Amino acid sequence: MEPIVVKNLTKTFNGFKAVDSINFTVKKGEIFGLLGPNGAGKTTTIKMLVTLLKPSSGEAKVAGYDVVKQPNMVRKNIGIVFQEPTLDLELTAKENLDFHARLYGLNKKRREERIKEVLKLVDLYDKANLQVKKFSGGMQRRLEIARGLLHFPKVLFLDEPTLGLDAQTRRKIWDYIIEMKEREDVTIILTTHYIEEADKLCDRVAIIDKGKIIALDDPENLKKMVGEDVVSLTVNDPERLIDELALEEIRKIVRIEDRLELSVVKGEIMIPRMVEIAQKVGVEVKSVSLRKPTLEDVFIHLTGREIREESGKNAFWRR
Amino acid sequence: MELQGIYILWLRDLKRYIRARSRIIGSLGMPIFFLAFFGMGFRRVEIPSLPQNITYIDFLAPGIVSMVVLFTSTFSGISIVWDRQFGFLREIMVAPISRTTISLGRNLGGATTALIQGLIMIALSFLIGFKPSINGLLFAFVFMFLIAVAFTGIGIAISTFMHDIHGFQIVINFFVFPIFLLSGALFPISELPKFVATLALFDPLTYGVDGMRWAMIGYSEFNPLYDLAALLIFCVTIVFVSAALFSKMEVE
Numbered sequence: 014m015e016p017i018v019v020k021n022l023t024k025t026f027n028g029f030k031a032v033d034s035i036n037f038t039v040k041k042g043e044i045f046g047l048l049g050p051n052g053a054g055k056t057t058t059i060k061m062l063v064t065l066l067k068p069s070s071g072e073a074k075v076a077g078y079d080v081v082k083q084p085n086m087v088r089k090n091i092g093i094v095f096q097e098p099t100l101d102l103e104l105t106a107k108e109n110l111d112f113h114a115r116l117y118g119l120n121k122k123r124r125e126e127r128i129k130e131v132l133k134l135v136d137l138y139d140k141a142n143l144q145v146k147k148f149s150g151g152m153q154r155r156l157e158i159a160r161g162l163l164h165f166p167k168v169l170f171l172d173e174p175t176l177g178l179d180a181q182t183r184r185k186i187w188d189y190i191i192e193m194k195e196r197e198d199v200t201i202i203l204t205t206h207y208i209e210e211a212d213k214l215c216d217r218v219a220i221i222d223k224g225k226i227i228a229l230d231d232p233e234n235l236k237k238m239v240g241e242d243v244v245s246l247t248v249n250d251p252e253r254l255i256d257e258l259a260l261e262e263i264r265k266i267v268r269i270e271d272r273l274e275l276s277v278v279k280g281e282i283m284i285p286r287m288v289e290i291a292q293k294v295g296v297e298v299k300s301v302s303l304r305k306p307t308l309e310d311v312f313i314h315l316t317g318r319e320i321r322e323e324s325g326k327n328a329f330w331r332r
Numbered sequence: 333m334e335l336q337g338i339y340i341l342w343l344r345d346l347k348r349y350i351r352a353r354s355r356i357i358g359s360l361g362m363p364i365f366f367l368a369f370f371g372m373g374f375r376r377v378e379i380p381s382l383p384q385n386i387t388y389i390d391f392l393a394p395g396i397v398s399m400v401v402l403f404t405s406t407f408s409g410i411s412i413v414w415d416r417q418f419g420f421l422r423e424i425m426v427a428p429i430s431r432t433t434i435s436l437g438r439n440l441g442g443a444t445t446a447l448i449q450g451l452i453m454i455a456l457s458f459l460i461g462f463k464p465s466i467n468g469l470l471f472a473f474v475f476m477f478l479i480a481v482a483f484t485g486i487g488i489a490i491s492t493f494m495h496d497i498h499g500f501q502i503v504i505n506f507f508v509f510p511i512f513l514l515s516g517a518l519f520p521i522s523e524l525p526k527f528v529a530t531l532a533l534f535d536p537l538t539y540g541v542d543g544m545r546w547a548m549i550g551y552s553e554f555n556p557l558y559d560l561a562a563l564l565i566f567c568v569t570i571v572f573v574s575a576a577l578f579s580k581m582e583v584e
Contacts, residue, residue, distance in 0.1 A: 063426055064426070065422075065425070065426060065583070085428050086428075088426055088427065088428040089428040093426055095419065095422055097419045098418075098419050099419040099420055099421075099422045099423040100419075100420065100423075101344065101348075101420050101423075102418070103347070103348045103351050103352070104344065104347060104348075108344075108347065111340075112340050112344055113423070113427075115336050115337065115339070115340040116336075116337055116340060116424070116427040116428075116429055117427060117428060118334075118336060118428075
């Protein structure tokens with residue numbers, strides 16, 4: 014049995030399709046990522062899967078249960094870490110976990126053992142009796158992840174697990190998530206708009222844009238869609254240069270403002286040729302860079318836009 | 333039944349209450365000053381409908397205790413709005429327990445903290461010169477409990493309509509205060525003009541205050557059994573209504 018099966022799932026808000034007939038299946042034990050810009054429909058999808066929102070049409074099964082017909086069975090079998098914090102700041106870390114364990118009906122013995130276990134997993138055991146309001150953002154996040162795991166869920170949902178955290182804390186959270194996947198018998202589905210996060214953590218990634226899944230594969234295969242190398246050229250007249258660069262070796266060109274993103278096979282050989290062409294037609298090249306494709310390039314390749322353009326704006330105040 | 337769930341919600345309310353020491357003290361300030369200054373200022377005032385042998389402070393103290401219970405319980409009910417604002421409500425709402433259980437747990441938790449506040453107020457009123465019947469305190473406790481449960485329920489019901497804390501001041505000034513002033517806590521309702529006195533009969537706190545007064549000083553405007561019945565019916569209705577409203581509430 015697959016932990017998550019989604020069929021033609023749709024959510025409409027006042028005529029606007031936030032999620033538009035998406036299909037995917039998450040395999041047991043994997044980390045599955047939903048990657049896309051803010052407003053792409055990731056969180057709406059998650060909210061339907063965790064029974065907080067009713068789908069407009071389509072169906073979804075989580076841990077074998079229908080999210081509309083058996084919401085309580087779904088809830089028993091999932092753990093959730095929301096985008097915004099959901100801890101009681103007045104309570105201690107341990108009390109927050111105890112509260113959760115009792116809500117999920119764990120008995121006393123199991124409760125005590127398990128609280129200790131998950132606190133150790135996220136390195137907060139020595140902070141167990143500290144009020145959560147004294148925790149840093151990263152510590153709160155870790156505690157929430159521990160709490161999500163507390164009641165032995167079959168599926169764990171992480172909605173933007175590192176939103177608003179600094180880079181160093183973000184990496185630490187990733188380590189915890191990877192460790193968790195190795196040690197616990199749990200399937201993880203996460204949403205993110207951080208490219209690196211999807212790439213480092215996920216076994217498979219669904220790229221979602223405007224309510225639709227536009228690609229779904231493991232990160233390596235997704236990147237192969239773009240090609241071997243990506244050359245980025247910033248120039249003063251991009252339109253002019255596009256016309257001139259109709260070379261066989263250039264698989265695809267995407268223009269973002271005054272920048273051209275080119276998918277090529279041997280970037281280091283292509284760069285001098287492209288610069289030469291630009292000079293010949295009188296286009297000024299301001300900067301050049303060469304890189305291996307990232308999931309960002311996959312998104313650009315598919316949509317002609319960047320994921321990042323609208324991300325991160327709200328990041329610092331959320332957490 | 334999901335007793336474990338009710339218990340932990342109750343325990344959480346209690347823990348939060350105990351940790352907010354400044355709020356405990358702060359919220360008792362106004363009623364203490366009410367009792368002390370009204371008690372002093374109206375010490376020699378004769379209220380026609382009040383028997384001669386009852387001093388104003390003895391008359392007033394049960395009303396002020398009711399006030400403390402009223403305010404504390406309504407606030408605890410409304411504190412669900414804070415939980416929504418701080419996100420914690422979501423943690424509760426996605427748990428595999430029924431909304432009714434959640435509502436009952438919050439109701440009992442809020443009522444318990446209101447009861448404790450009421451008891452502290454009784455103890456403090458001793459210091460100001462209130463001399464109640466000690467045996468009667470047990471009955472007073474029953475009335476306090478019913479007031480507490482009923483108004484926590486009202487608070488929960490209000491919280492399902494409020495989406496942020498901005499409406500809080502409106503609730504205090506246009507709901508909680510009129511309920512308090514109409515209840516006969518400060519003066520016998522028979523002193524009010526006829527129309528207003530009739531209005532007071534629709535104020536559930538009227539029966540709470542009257543019952544408390546009967547229990548503590550042996551004076552009441554109605555039959556205490558009548559007070560008890562009226563308050564009980566109100567209380568049970570509100571518990572059901574608030575649970576139903578809470579179940580329908582949308583939390584995303």
